[in-house]
Amino acid sequence: MKLNKALLLIVAVCLCANAFAQSSKELKRKKEALQREIELATKNLKKAESGKKLTLGQINAIKAQIRLRQDKISTINSEMKNLDHQITENTHKVQNLKGRLADLKKEYAGMIRFAQRNRNSYDKMMFIFAANDFNQAYKRIKYLQQFGQYRKKQAAYIQGTEKQLSNQIVVLDKNLKNKTSLLKEEETEKSKLDKNRSEQTVVLNKLSKQEKQFQQDIKRKRQQQAAIDREIRAAIAREIAAAKKKAEEEARERERIAAAKAKAENRAAPTTESKPKTANEALRSTPEAAKLSDAFEAxxxxxxxxxxxxxxxxxxxxxxxxxxxxxxxxxxxxxxxxxxxxxxxxxxxxxxxxxxxxxxxxxxxxxxxxxxxxxxxxxxxxxxxxxxxxxxxxxxxxxxxxxxxxxxxxxxxxxxxxxxxxx
The missing domain is CATH 2.70.70.10 (Glucose Permease (Domain IIA))
Incomplete structure (x- = not known):
């Protein structure tokens, strides 16, 4: 019973460790992606700084650097929290394994002492021949076999537990080293973040000196963007109008065919079908368009x-x-x-x-x-x-x-x- 409980505990701890390991991999991938984005932002900032004139691209690049650096520090903190969980779980696992190992060794030592004390008094053959009948003798043979097998299993389990304990101590040591490494990385990123903020201050000071020119550039770009937005909305409006027109023409054609069929069959014309009322209905009026819309939304x-x-x-x-x-x-x-x-x-x-x-x-x-x-x-x-x-x-x-x-x-x-x- 004790053995089963110990095994269940070890399995539970292993499952937790696997979950933390998976989460750690995701955080590591996120941190690596952020680092690539930081490097790209740094490269773009250097390109923007090569010009004498302050630009919106330069301001956006340095703001992106700061935001990405903050995200990276946050990700490192999440990694450390994950490691703290792993360290706690692995410490508990080491303690449980040590306690279980001590119990196993104590139990095994008792078995060895019992066997030694009774080796001369109860010779195996005499123990078997002293049975009252054949059935009892058979049971005594099975008992001796099972006792020997159990001792071997206990010895093997002790060895396995010692190996598990040794491996877990190695993992725990690795966790502690990783945490130390992450702490150093966090300090480095905080130092770089301070540097980025100082650069931002320099840029903002530069902005105050070039404010008039900067405002003119922003105004010009805003006017250009407004013109582009008008073009885009006009193009989409034409698409919507064309879709509505097509949907209405198809509806009228279906009505005409239905009316002609009703006349030929000498019956009342069917009720006029409703036309698309909204732009969305018009744009998804065909089965292909509706399927594409649903797939996009999914x-x-x-x-x-x-x-x-x-x-x-x-x-x-x-x-x-x-x-x-x-x-x-x-x-x-x-x-x-x-x-x-x-x-x-x-x-x-x-x-x-x-x-x-x-x-x-x-x-x-x-x-x-x-x-x-x-x-x-x-x-x-x-x-x-x-x-x-x-x-x-x-x-x-x-x-x-x-x-x-x-x-x-x-x-x-x-x-x-x-x-x-x-x-």
Whole structure:
């Protein structure tokens, strides 16, 4: 009974250890991804700083550095909490194994002493022949065999427990070393974060000196972005109008056919079917469009990023940089130079347009649209069907920093892309 309890305890602790190990791997992957993003932000910041004029890209890059560094420190803290759990569990396991080993050795020593004390008094053969009948003699033979087997099992179990204990002590020592390493890494990241904040102060001081020029640049970019947004919304409005018109024409044709059939059969014409009332209904009026819409919606939270490497610098909605403010109907990624921009889901290219020296691409997914802005070049044309992760163009630069703005709209209503993209 004691043996079963001990085994159950060891199994339970092992399961906990496996769960912590899995979580630790996920945290390690997240930390490595954050480090890659930090390195990319540092590279982009150096590119932005090479110009004499302060740019929004430079400010966004340094803000991204600070945010990513804070995320990395938070991830390291989570790793340390995980390790603390593992250290606690492994310490308990070591203590339990030590206690169990002591009990086993004590029990085994008692068995050996008993066998030695009775070796001369109860010779095995005499013990068997002293039986009253054959049945009792057989039982005594089985008892001696089982007693010998049990001693061997106990000896093997002691050896196994000693090995487990030795292995667990090694694991515990490794946990403690890992925690020490993480503490050093956290201190390094905090030091770098302080340096980033000092750099931010320098940039903000520079901003105060160049504020007039900076404000003019922001105003110019905001006007350009407003023009791009109008183009995008006009293109989507045309798509919606065309879908409504097509749906209405198809409805009228079905009504005409039904009325002609009713007349030929000398019966009353059927009730007029209702026409699409909303843009969403029109965009998903065909079985193919409805299926595509449902598939796109089913992938909410798991769509791939439009760039394979990059980080978000401007989030969805209103934003403010110093005294300059604006609104982003999507999210803006800073990425690497020459980065490919890819479709986040299957669909059809409905618009490719060049404006202010950069392209934007609109892809239809039934009642949903995805928009990819600030492309230096494109590799798709209007009417093309595209698949998930297919390259549609190359990211363009904004003040020397590679950037892509990504939007998701349901009909004409902007959605927050971060709720749709995989984390």
């Amino acid at each position: 992938n909410r939270g798991s769509l791939p990023s439009p760039v394979s490497n990059g980080y978000i610098t401007t989030k969805f909605g209103a934003y403010k940089v110093d005294q300059a403010s604006g609104r982003n109907d999507g999210v803006t990624f800073q990425t690497s130079e020459g980065a490919s921009v890819r479709a986040v889901f299957n669909g059809k290219v409905t618009k490719v347009r060049s404006i202010f020296g950069r392209y934007f691409v609109i892809i239809n997914h039934g009642e949903y649209f995805t928009v990819y802005q600030n492309l230096k070049s494109v590799s798709v044309a209007e009417g093309n069907s595209v698949s998930t992760k297919q390259t549609i163009g190359i990211a363009g630069d904004t003040d020397g920093v590679p950037e892509v703005t990504f939007q998701i709209l349901r009909s004409s209503v902007a959605q927050n892309p971060e709720a749709w993209l995989a984390r």
